[in-house]
Amino acid sequence: MPVLWLVLIVFALGALGFVLGRRRALGGAGGDIRLLHSLPSYYGTNVALLTVVPALFLLGIWLLVQPIVVDAKVSALLPDSAISEGTTRDLVMSDVRRIAEGLDKAVAEGAMTHAQARDIRAEFTDVRNRLGAVGVALGSRVGAPELFAAQRYRRIAGEGSLAMTGAVLALALGGFALSLIRTTPSFRARNSVETGIRYVLIFAATIAVLTTIGIVLSLVFNTIDFFRLYPAWDFFFGTTWSPSFGGGSDLGILPLLWGTFYISIIALAVSVPIGLFAAIYLSEYATPHVRAFAKPMIEVLAGIPTIVYGLFALLTVGPLLLKVFGQDGVGLMQAGTAVVTAGLVMGIMLIPFVSSLSDDIINAVPQSMRDGSLGLGATRSETVRQVVLPAALPGIVGAILLAASRAIGETMIVVLGAGAAANLSLNPFEAMTTVTAKIVSQLTGDADFASPEALVAFALGMTLFVITLGLNVFALYIVRKYREQYE
């Protein structure tokens, strides 16, 4: 694990820097702490920071960039003839990477020497068998161009790693030396350390932005790849969803969107009345004792992982509904996994979400408004209906929108409880599927990532991301606008 070692070495240098920096500052002041600008430990920290932070930063960037550069270089070496009919350059490159990893492993386990791994020729050696012996299974016979590319890959990657080790160590040592030289009693070590820490803090804060950028980029690039293979019009307006991994599949999003919205609507129809009335009762009627018991109990529902709800839908609610509405009962339902099953269970999951958000909003309505209404002779329910709720309405709408965005993005309940067939139907007792469930099923199969059947998951993810983001932004806007009114 050379990277781990590299990190450890850098940290060891940093620790050494701390000790030396501190000693040098104290030594420069002749041991009299009053002659120093900053406390001695700041001089040490300054050296340690300048040693560790830039070096690790470089290491991180290098690790991210190197695979791209190496891939591009090796990919350019592959002749077009090496890419046979039915595969793509990306697929061949992934074979090349596997061969390279296999060679690395063979060397690590002593099955090959470095020279052998560098020089073997596919014409003379059965590379597949040799690598199979160390537990690296390769799909097909290793051809000469692939093996040659893999050897080049190893060489370039090896050179890159060596250069990286050199550069990182040089930067660490440079920072170490520079900051140690600058360590004099009059050096403003505290200011320097604080500026450094400030940059570290800023970097931490930008990670949230980087995450968003990562999400958007990974969705956008793969979605573009998908639309190159499959027309966007058919994706957005197609009414059949029947992926077949052999090719020639229909990938229309409409049945999935319909399933998503249908299940969400049922979930909201369950959770909004229950959650809202529970919030009204708990904030306007309940005695402190009842509130202290019931509120946390309902919120327990929010702390239960979604996999539990999924299992509840699949194994408890589904069979129960089947008993009532199935062949032996009303005769509407074919199987336990259906839109109502998922909708009902998702509704249960959302009750605490709606109730605690509404509770906050109802509590934010000023007491004077209630007092005014009660003073005019209105009953409590009239006060709630005619004064409190209208005042809280924008906030409650915001809460419902947030709940809707939760419902649309929910995965485990629909994966386990809603079924797998994509249907455009009005019958809530039928199995339907959703955007999230199909993302899971398209990406957990054995499809290769270059096929439209796998790439469609990214287009689905993009759609999901845009819808939930839109709902959230809108909901937060409404809630914020409302909050300002009474503060």
Added chain:
Amino acid sequence: MTDVPFTDASSGPARPARTGSLLEADARTRRRNAAEARFRLYGIAAVGVGLFFLAALLYAIFSNGIGAFQQTGYTLQVEFREDVLDKTGNRDLEDIKSVKTFAYSPLLRAAMLREIETHGIDTPLADAKVTGFSSPLDKLFSDGARSTLRDMVLADPSLIGQTVAVRILASSRVDGYLKGRVSRESIERDKNLDAVHLDLIDKLRDAGVATKGFNLAFITGPDASDARPEQAGLGVAMLGSLYMMIVVLLLSLPIGVAASIYLEEFAPQNRFTDIIEVNISNLAAVPSIVFGILGLAVFIQFVHLPQSAPLVGGLVLSLMTLPTIIISTRASLKAVPPSIRDAALGVGASKMQAVFHHVLPLAMPGILTGTIIGLAQALGETAPLLLIGMVGFIASNYPDGAISGFLAPNSAMPAQIYEWAKRADPAFYERAWGGIIILLLFLMTMNIIAIILRRRFERRW
């Protein structure tokens, strides 16, 4: 001042004079009171329905899952026959290893027949014929029972030639029968067990040979293949979750606290800060499956980290937990009164010193509470783990050390539960519910720690 004659204030349409007693409510008041009572009832009903759902959920979990903590087995006197296990008689470990697992079947059958004989049980299975390598008696035992015996012998070759009392796992159908999951009706369509077996099981139970015992292997053991639900355990997946949580804690706590300190204490009011803040509040609402897509595209496809590794799972969950931690950390930093900062600055501390030496320690209980709650969320999260490949295989290998713990393919508790829920054999459902009980125990413990921390250390200013 002129006397103005009092005019009737309600000079609108005159209301009919009130008839009847003041003590008796009129129709309109009664209607309003009824509406009031109804409204109140709706509220009570809503709270009741919420509590009912909670009770139903917990009941379903415990009534279905408690069975996973018990497992049926037989206490048998197994004779490790030398003529089967070590024909040469030289106790050479290589020779003993060359004896395949299925060679242990006759030992199991003989031990069972001996029990049947000593307890005087009358069953047609007692003289069942061995056809090929299998006998109807085999259906009583777990598929893994033979390899348990083999492992015993390989660990201690001196057992050969002795007769030892061994607890042998029953097959999952037998286990289901004793737990009431498998009935005589359901067995008719099942070729894994016949009615004669059930008769025998009834008698073995009465004789005390077939007993249910605490199932430690479920908590600590590895997962088992489709054919052996009786051996499946959550142990390896728990380790996977543990390694993931280590990654989440090490990444999201420092990064989250650093980001919150910057945003709360240092960030100037400008565009950049606004972008970060909007970003964080939106990230908190991004569906978890999208984080799974991010993990797949960035960590696996782009950086080529190993698939199914707890490290990747931990990275994805860290990014997901980050907003939660940032939001709660900012709240607890905000709760520290400005007078603390002013006092520190007043005696000559720098801004950085004021924050790190005074504000942060005071905010620590709140930060830890938020972190624990974030970790609990991450522990129960499943969807992103599906996309980075932590399902679809049998998590049967314990990691050999810290590095392989982070990098070797593993499952995680919720992913393992999902895996069991998808398998065909209903015996796995019991495991899934049992896994949920364990998962919920972890979550409950974490939340209780968070509550205690908050009660014990949080200060009101």
